[in-house]
Structure formats: C-alpha cells, structure tokens
Amino acid sequence: MKAHTRSLRLKVAAIAAAVAGLLAVAIPAQVSSAAVDAKHVAASSSSTIKPTIVLVHGAWADASSFAPETAALQAAGYTVLAAPNPLRGLQTDTKAVADFVKQRTTGPVILVGHSYGGMVITGAALADPDVKGLVYVDGYAPDNGESAQALTNASPGSLLNVADPSTVFDVVLPSPDAPQADWDSYIRQDKFKSVFAASLPSTLTNVLAAGQSPVTFGALGTPFIGTPAWKTIPSWFVIGTADRLLPPVEQRLMAQRAHGTVTEVDAPHLSMLAKPLQVTKVILDAARSVH
Template sequence: MATEARPTALRTRIVLTIVALIGLVLPASIASAGPAPNHSAPKPTIVLVHGAWADASSWAPVTRRLQDKGYTVFAVSNPLRGLSGDAAYLAAFLQQRTTGPVILVGHSYGGAVITNAALSDPDVRALVYVNAFVPDQGESVLGLQGGGGDPSALFDFVQYPGAVAGDADLYIKQTVFPSAFAADLPSATRAQLAAAQRPVTLSALSEPSGVPAWKTLPSWYLLGTRDNILPPALQSTMAERAHSHIVRVPASHLSMLSRPETVTDLVITAARGR
C-alpha cells in the first residue's frame, strides 16, 4: 500500500505544480493575445482660417497656446479673392497638409470659408466659429449684413488688375478701423493692424454660399458682445440656427487677439467633442 501511495502523491505534486505554473503564465498569455486598449486618442489637427482685413498672424496668441497644449496647428493664409475659390484653396490645403482628424476654426469671413470647405474632407470633425459668418446655402456675407448704409463711408475701394467689371479690393478706412474692428486693443496695436490689413474683394463678400457643413457637423461659436463689425444679434441668430454651442465674451471683432485664452479654451472643447 505504501508503494502505491508514492506514485499517487508524486502525481498529485506534479499536477499542483502545473496548475501553479498555469496560474502564473495565463495572465501574461491573455495580455499578449491582443493590444491594450488605447485610452488616449490622438489630438486632432487644428486649422485656423482668418477673415477679411486680417492675416494668419492674427491667430498667433491662440496658435501658441494650442501648441503649448500639444496640438498640431496650421494658420492658413486665406486668399480673400472669392468665396468658392477660397474654399477650394482650403480644401486643397486640408487634403495635402493634414492627416487624421481636423478641427476647422474660422474668424469673420473665414467662417463662411470653413462652412463651404469642410465637407470636402471626411476627416473634419467639428467647426469653430469666432465672431464669424455662418451662411446658409444661397446667402452671402453682405446679404447677411443687410447691405444697408453707404459703403464708401466704411471702405476704400481699390481697383486691382484683372478684376471683373464692378469688382474691387475693399479696405476698411484707417479712421474707422480702430473703433469698428479692434476697439478693445491698445491704440498702438489698432493703428498697426489698420495699416497692415489685407483686403477682400467685393465679389467675395457678395458671392452666394454653397451647401453648409454646419448642417451635418457639430459646431461651437464664440460670440463677441462688443463687436462693432458683425452685430452680436446677427452672430446669435446664425449660431442658434446652426445649433452651435455658444460662448459669449465681452470682446471686439478681433476676440482672438483680445481674448485668446477664451478662444483657445473653446477650440480645445471642440477638439475634445464636449
């Protein structure tokens, strides 16, 4: 009986040893069976589109803050030559210079541009409007403004080579620019911006908008309540029509310069989809 017990005891010890080894090895085997879940999705690329009478440098304070947060940022040079052409330019930029998810941010007339360009790229995840025009199909920037008043009181008209009959570059009069465009910035800054403004064509502001991306993409809107160019009431109407998430801030038309922290926070909120 004692002789038969030894093999049985030995077999028992072997079985227990194997079970113990399986208990040690199995978790590692399960872990290696598939990739660990990715809890940190890649940050989307942020593409900033300036409006009329400004340039890409107007985004500099926002660009720096977004880069500090680890975002890849492009501040596009908007041609300001015509709405459909400017949208096509942005579409080509997106296709050739970005990969992965994209958040489009438009200021002023740039809002109309991103509205028309976003659907060209399936990687665009959201739209952010900053004191911006949000046209529906068939609407124009001038039409949304109502087209009232004497344009010669606000603009200097400059004929440019190759312009179609009746078209011209529009500059905001330097005497009007500081109070209308940048009332909450230092006086020296306002004067510099007025001197360096990039013109937009009259035809760009008059051209009807195409199919609006805001009907199928989520959007956020920063509304400057002290904007003397784009009336806050019109901003509110357009933002509400687009079902945008609205943030109101006591800022002039150039809120990305006077309130860059608020603009940056809104862009990050859109990037996170919240």
Template sequence: MSENKPTIVLVHGAWADASSWNAVTGPLQAEGYSVLAPPNELRGLTSDSAYIASFLAQRTSGPVVLAGHSYGGAVITNAGTQGGDVRALVYVDAFIPDEGETVVSLLDGSSSALAVADPTTVLDVAGYPGAPEGAADAFLKPDTVHNAFAQDLPEADRWNIVATQRPISFVANVTPSGPPAWKTIASWAVLGTEDRVIPIDVQRRMAERAGSTISEVAASHVSMVSQPEATLAAIRAAADSIG
C-alpha cells in the same frame, strides 16, 4: 505633437492674415496640438473655400478642428465637407451662412458699421490686376479699424492693423454660400458682445440656427486677439468632443 489630438486649422478673415491667430496658436502648440494657419486668399468665397479644402486634403491627416474668424467662418462653412477629415467647426465672431446667403445679405438691416448705403464711407477701394468685372479690393479706413473693428486693442496694435491689413475683394462678400458644413458637423461659436462688424444679435441668430455650442465674450470683432481665452476654450471643447 500628440498623435491622439486632432489637428487645429485656423482660417483668418478679411483685413487680416494668419498672424491674427498668434494669441491662440502658441497656447495650443504648448498643449501638444498640431496647429496650421493657412492663408485665406480673400478673392471669392468659392475659390477661397476650394483653396482651404485643398489645403486640408493635402496638409492634414487624421481628425481636424476647423476654425474660422469673420469672413473665414463663411469659408469653413463651405470647405468643411470638401477636404480633410473635419470633425468639428469653431466660429469666432464669424459669419455662419446657410446655402444661398451672402456676407452682405447677412448684415442687411443690421447695426453693423459696414451696413451703410455708401461703402466708401468706411472702406477705401482700389483695383487689382486680373479683377473680375466690377471687382475691387476693399481696405478698412483707419477710423473703421479704431472705432468698429478692433476698438478694444491698444492704439499701437490698431495702427498696426491699419498698416498690415490684407484687403478682401468685393466679390467675396456677394458670392452665395453653398451647402453648409454645419448641417453635418458639430460646431462651436464664440460671440463678441461688443462686435461692431457682425453685431451680437446677428452672430447669435446664425449660431443658434447652426445648433452651435455658444459662448460669449465682452470683446470686439477681434476677440481672439483681445481675449483669446474664450476662443481657446471653444477649440479645446471641440477637440475634446472628437475623443
């Protein structure tokens, strides 16, 4: 890998794992980038962000482009100034919170498929050992995957998401965000216009507030899977900005 290129670190979101970045990882590696896609623990925004910051501090050297998808956007917003030499942020169909905001509050009043009075209509809930009081794992119901999360993927791929999804603890979605890295680090945002999890108007408002360089793609919430070129273009632009 080229010593003149920044390291690209890709942080996945809820109901996913690092393989959700596969369509992005291969092309970037072929272009000479060192790419790392750490696990996002999906247990709580504070602890998840601390883990990613620790990963950055220990597993990277030199400039970093830090990218996050969905809930991973909230994680990089908190981790970006806490570990490693992060020079650019890339948000892909992502939450871009300001201090004090939560994932749930950002979706309040929106047309999101998840902004419903009864979460159990779109999520399956299960307890887990050692869960904090009131915490539980949330899994996407199959209908939610097919109709709102990844509706532009082939059916077989959607069923694979149903089978392999990593749940997120409810705690993560109600933890207030800390001081945002985007206030001091340049950012890029890829907005999926057909996103039914984080509606395009919510994405655009957050990205504009953060001063991000914005691009849009006619894709679902998993645009980096269905149309990865848009994400690749944003990451390349972010990397090029570092010099």
C-alpha cells in the same frame, strides 16, 4: 494633481499673454481666472490622436490675428496650421482651404474660422470627412443662398452697413475698367479701430490697420451655395458682444439654427486678440470632443 493642474494652467496663460504682449495686447488681469482648464489641455494619452487645428483668418486680417491661440494650443500639444485664405472669391477661397486641409493634414481636423473665414470653412469642411468640428469666432455661418454682405446687413448694428461705401472703405482697382466685384477693399485707417478693434490698444489697432489683407467686394457679396457643413458637423461659436462689424444678434441667430455651442465674450470683432484665453478654451473644447 492640483499642482500639475495649476502648472498647466499657468503655462498656457503665460504663453498666450507673452504672444499677446508681442502684439501689444494688454490682457486684463481677470482673464487669469478664466484660464484653460487643465483637463482640456492634458486629457490625452499616447493612444489618442489629437486633431489638427486649422485656423482660417477673415477679411482685412491675416494669420497673425490668431497668434495667441496658436501659441497656447501648441503648448497644449496640438498641431496648429494657418490655412491660406486668398480673399479673392468665395468659391476660390473655399477650394484653397479645402485643398490645404486635404493635403496638409492627416487624421481628425478642427476648422476654426474668424469672420469671413466662417464662410469659407462652412464649405471647405465638407470636402474632407476628417473634419470633425467647426469653430466660428465672430464668424459667418451661412445657409444656402446667403452672402457675408447679406448677413452683415440682416440685423441692425453693423458699421459696414452704410449708404456710401467710401465712408468706410478704401479701394484699389486692378484695372480702370474692372467691375466692382474685382475691387480690393480695405477698411479705412480712420475707421478700423471702431469697426474692428474698439477695445484694443490704439498702438495695436494702428499696426493691424496698416497690415490688413484686402478682400474683393465679390467675395463678400457672393452667396454660399450648397449644404452648409454645420448641418452635419458639430459647431462652436464665440460671439463678441461688442462686435460692431457682424452684429451679435445675427451671430446668435446663426448659432441657434446650427445648434451650436455658444460662448459669449465682451469683445469687439477681433475676439481672438481681445479674449485669447476664452477663445483658446472654446477651440480646446471642440478638439476634445473628438478624442
């Protein structure tokens, strides 16, 4: 049994490291000691239906930011799907993810949201009773009336909380007279590393900055309206203590009011790439809760 446990642990760690390597992420050696517990990986039987893991990326990112976790979860026998997050507006984004979950999954589902993806899963989860758990990775878990922008600025420490947005954002206008809510925003290339990915290698940071998906200012500024899913669905929170986009103190407050299970990691806003094994373990903990 010990040999089997060690084999499973090494398998998950190796796959996560291999995928991270393809993305030019250097996973520290000490992460190996925190590899996924084999009981979390193997504790299923032929009579148990494993939940589908649906990953929802945030603003200025895409599904590739979850690549290490995707590979590790697949190695553990889970079906993993990356939901499209259009980043056009909170209501339309929430509907897109809700429709995806309802039509692409059967049986129990764990929704995982990074950053602005947390805003989306907080509403989308209530559209399908099969959603059994929520995982927020450096994510927004809003209450009624709260927007991503308001939560970003609620506590000191965010590098996005600036007097002049042009010092942080580049914008693309869909038309010369488009309202600001419809402007596409990008994190400036020279700010991306400090805001998003401080501890990650610059080679990776530059690739991510070049390929970021824009989000409209309206999506960030629109308040969540309704009853948040975390009031009725169990939640888990991964909090990057070096996050310079969404201050850790604000993340802790959101996790506390949700009565969520908290894991803190020494990571910037992209905890999925900086600490993939720890993030994978939290997702597995959430998945096992419904076995």
